[in-house]
Amino acid sequence: MEARIADINKNVEELQELAKMFYQGDINQGFAKMEEATSKILAMVDGLVQLSTMDSTKTALDMNFVNAALTEILNSYEKKDGILIADLLTFELLDYVNGWIEQWKEQ
Amino acid sequence: MSIYEKNLEVLERNHHSLYVALKEAEEKLKHPRIKVWEESALNGESVLYIEKEETVYRLNSIYHPSHEASVWSEQFEQTSLQDVYILFGFGNGYSVRALAEHIKENRIILIYEPSYEIFSFVLEHYDISDILEDPAISVVVRDINDIEFMNLLAYAVPWSNIDNQSFAALNGYGIPFGTEYVIAYNHVMENANKLITYRNTAVLFGKSMTFNSIENAKYMYKTNSLADIKDLIPENLTAIVVAAGPSLDKNIEQLKEAKGKAMIIAVDRALDSLLAHDIMPDFSVTIDPNKPSRFYDNPITWEIPMFYPLAGNRKIISRHTGPKILFCSHLISNEYYKRLGRSFIAESPGGSVATAATSIAMTLGMKNIILVGQDLAYYNGYTHAGGVKLPEGMSENKLVKVKGIHGEELYTGWDMYAYIIWYQELIANNKDTLHIIDATEGGALIRGTEIMDLKDAIQEYCNSTFDVNALLEQCKLTDVKERYQVSVKLFEDMVQELKDFIKKSEKAASLCNDLLTNLITHNGLNSKGLRISKELSELNTAMDRMFVSGIIEGYISEEGLDEMKEVNTLSKEEKENQRKTFELSRTIYEMNKKASQEILEYMEPFLESYKKIES
Numbered sequence A: 001m002e003a004r005i006a007d008i009n010k011n012v013e014e015l016q017e018l019a020k021m022f023y024q025g026d027i028n029q030g031f032a033k034m035e036e037a038t039s040k041i042l043a044m045v046d047g048l049v050q051l052s053t054m055d056s057t058k059t060a061l062d063m064n065f066v067n068a069a070l071t072e073i074l075n076s077y078e079k080k081d082g083i084l085i086a087d088l089l090t091f092e093l094l095d096y097v098n099g100w101i102e103q104w105k106e107q
Numbered sequence B: 001m002s003i004y005e006k007n008l009e010v011l012e013r014n015h016h017s018l019y020v021a022l023k024e025a026e027e028k029l030k031h032p033r034i035k036v037w038e039e040s041a042l043n044g045e046s047v048l049y050i051e052k053e054e055t056v057y058r059l060n061s062i063y064h065p066s067h068e069a070s071v072w073s074e075q076f077e078q079t080s081l082q083d084v085y086i087l088f089g090f091g092n093g094y095s096v097r098a099l100a101e102h103i104k105e106n107r108i109i110l111i112y113e114p115s116y117e118i119f120s121f122v123l124e125h126y127d128i129s130d131i132l133e134d135p136a137i138s139v140v141v142r143d144i145n146d147i148e149f150m151n152l153l154a155y156a157v158p159w160s161n162i163d164n165q166s167f168a169a170l171n172g173y174g175i176p177f178g179t180e181y182v183i184a185y186n187h188v189m190e191n192a193n194k195l196i197t198y199r200n201t202a203v204l205f206g207k208s209m210t211f212n213s214i215e216n217a218k219y220m221y222k223t224n225s226l227a228d229i230k231d232l233i234p235e236n237l238t239a240i241v242v243a244a245g246p247s248l249d250k251n252i253e254q255l256k257e258a259k260g261k262a263m264i265i266a267v268d269r270a271l272d273s274l275l276a277h278d279i280m281p282d283f284s285v286t287i288d289p290n291k292p293s294r295f296y297d298n299p300i301t302w303e304i305p306m307f308y309p310l311a312g313n314r315k316i317i318s319r320h321t322g323p324k325i326l327f328c329s330h331l332i333s334n335e336y337y338k339r340l341g342r343s344f345i346a347e348s349p350g351g352s353v354a355t356a357a358t359s360i361a362m363t364l365g366m367k368n369i370i371l372v373g374q375d376l377a378y379y380n381g382y383t384h385a386g387g388v389k390l391p392e393g394m395s396e397n398k399l400v401k402v403k404g405i406h407g408e409e410l411y412t413g414w415d416m417y418a419y420i421i422w423y424q425e426l427i428a429n430n431k432d433t434l435h436i437i438d439a440t441e442g443g444a445l446i447r448g449t450e451i452m453d454l455k456d457a458i459q460e461y462c463n464s465t466f467d468v469n470a471l472l473e474q475c476k477l478t479d480v481k482e483r484y485q486v487s488v489k490l491f492e493d494m495v496q497e498l499k500d501f502i503k504k505s506e507k508a509a510s511l512c513n514d515l516l517t518n519l520i521t522h523n524g525l526n527s528k529g530l531r532i533s534k535e536l537s538e539l540n541t542a543m544d545r546m547f548v549s550g551i552i553e554g555y556i557s558e559e560g561l562d563e564m565k566e567v568n569t570l571s572k573e574e575k576e577n578q579r580k581t582f583e584l585s586r587t588i589y590e591m592n593k594k595a596s597q598e599i600l601e602y603m604e605p606f607l608e609s610y611k612k613i614e615s
Helices: A002-023 A027-032 A034-054 A063-078 A082-106 B003-014 B016-024 B065-073 B094-102 B116-125 B129-133 B146-156 B159-164 B178-222 B226-230 B248-258 B268-276 B299-303 B314-319 B331-340 B353-363 B414-429 B454-461 B468-474 B480-521 B527-545 B548-555 B557-568 B574-611
Strands: B035-040 B046-052 B055-058 B083-088 B107-113 B137-141 B165-169 B239-242 B263-267 B283-285 B306-308 B324-326 B368-372 B382-384 B399-403 B409-413 B435-438
Touching: A002 A027, A002 A034, A002 A082, A002 B065, A027 A034, A027 A082, A034 A063, A034 A082, A063 A082, A082 B065, B003 B016, B003 B116, B003 B129, B016 B137, B035 B116, B046 B116, B065 B094, B083 B094, B083 B146, B083 B159, B083 B178, B094 B107, B094 B129, B107 B116, B107 B146, B116 B137, B129 B137, B137 B146, B146 B178, B146 B414, B159 B165, B159 B178, B165 B178, B178 B314, B178 B331, B178 B414, B178 B480, B178 B548, B178 B574, B226 B324, B226 B353, B239 B248, B239 B353, B248 B268, B248 B368, B248 B454, B263 B268, B263 B353, B268 B283, B268 B299, B283 B353, B306 B353, B331 B480, B331 B548, B353 B368, B353 B414, B368 B454, B399 B414, B409 B414, B414 B435, B480 B527, B480 B548, B480 B574, B527 B548, B548 B574
Parallel strands: B083 B107, B083 B165, B107 B137, B239 B263, B239 B368, B263 B283, B283 B306, B306 B324, B368 B435
Antiparallel strands: B035 B046, B046 B055, B399 B409
């Protein structure tokens, strides 16, 4: 379980770096990393789902929220809106994931 | 007081020329080409939007604009004692403010806002008075005061700071203002290239300029300066600056028509061509410290009245027997005229002999200046009149592509490119007092000039009567003896100061050693170290105030400029910075000592021989 959380945190950090890249105007580099980032997001969500199913007494993962955030990120990618991708990662997806993990660990 | 009034009040006080330019552009501001508006971000802050050519662009994060700005600013690190951040875009101030807070000290922020519509909107809707109050932040708005951009760049980025400049666009600006981004970036590159050109000149000529200046100073007491002749120039007299570009061969004969109707100033390299066509210029100009003396091989050239700078080639100037007129600011001549109680007009000569000639004409109050042979570009492989060709092995990638006067593409060198920029800035900065007519009939386009054939230019602008001999007769010096005595005293003081400077440099280098020992022994400076540091600082101030310090600085520029750049670079460790600073300071003081000794060795016999002139 610890290893799984560590994997999730590693993905979170890498996605935070991607958001930073967009915020710092390194748009081309950011978009070049988007495919890799999409795999990381999927791996992170997969890890979260596994954690969530390990213990049904703990707070369940809001998959509707996660899916909605993912859809928004992919839409922004299509529109080439790097700042919105950074916003969605920072204030939606990663904010939710960090909060959920903290809550999960405390329970 | 509204936000707009508050912003304007600070703008008027701290950015006066921008304030005036905005006021003058009020009519333009009423007809925006871009629609600008704001909306609320999810955190309640403001998001700026623009609509340009039917496309909407967002310039901030819609979730948290100040967070975005803060992360954006973290990409910049303080790397020197004076970092310069050139920003493309002002936005609504979030990013500028974040950067100013992230790097609080020892920085200059220069902002190029490509849209006056955005800046005008921001002035009305956002309190940016804190940004405008910051004395280290300058703002240039395209189509309002962007003419100032090159001047601000030149001020903010001297050679010693060329590695410490960053150019970055604010988020959202790249796509809607792509063309303007390229323009701003090119300005930054132009400034860098100009610095490299000037720096290379200083490196090449540092020592010979110093010895030339000392040697040529012996003519000061019997030569006029520009101030002596300025008021004697007939009103509305036109100057013709004859440079030696390849196009000179096309229209040189026309110049005969201008003789006696305008002041013909020839650059040194054009003298042979002019004399070969039986055209006697009114003045020649020399400026380069190492200019080949063959341009003055013809004894006729020795008699032509000459504008000379103190640092000019001493072989050429010593051979010249005709009337001499001193131009170009120099520490020795400035001090001499100060002691004499006479004015000396210091003009800015630019980087070439032709720009110097133009500058002289302008300083003499001539409004109309005709340029001839000023190609500033290569012409069918030729570089100069008389069939002088492009050096072998010079490849096109060392050249710059520029627009010709007929709209064609031409190649030029980086040095000549810098002169084109020099002319353009001169014209832009002197709109009301200067009119330059480019009668080269070829070559690179200099924006702001009137392009004419030489024949037409002479007909239209050369209608005065001018006699150079009569002019020089009127300004003959009557106080030569007094001038000579002032110069002797000046040279004696220089010798004394050089001796003193040697001692002070020696002492300063020794204090640097003490500081290094103290730093290493105590893992930082202790109270004794701080006392030594204070002593060194006082000694340094005393040396800076000495008249000869500027002469020594010029002399050591060959090695010293790169050392200065090193001093400007910081590491992350404060102690490491201190160690580096003390070591480099010691090197510079040792270089100062060596330079003072070498100059003194030249100066002492010079003074002895100069004193014999009186007898």
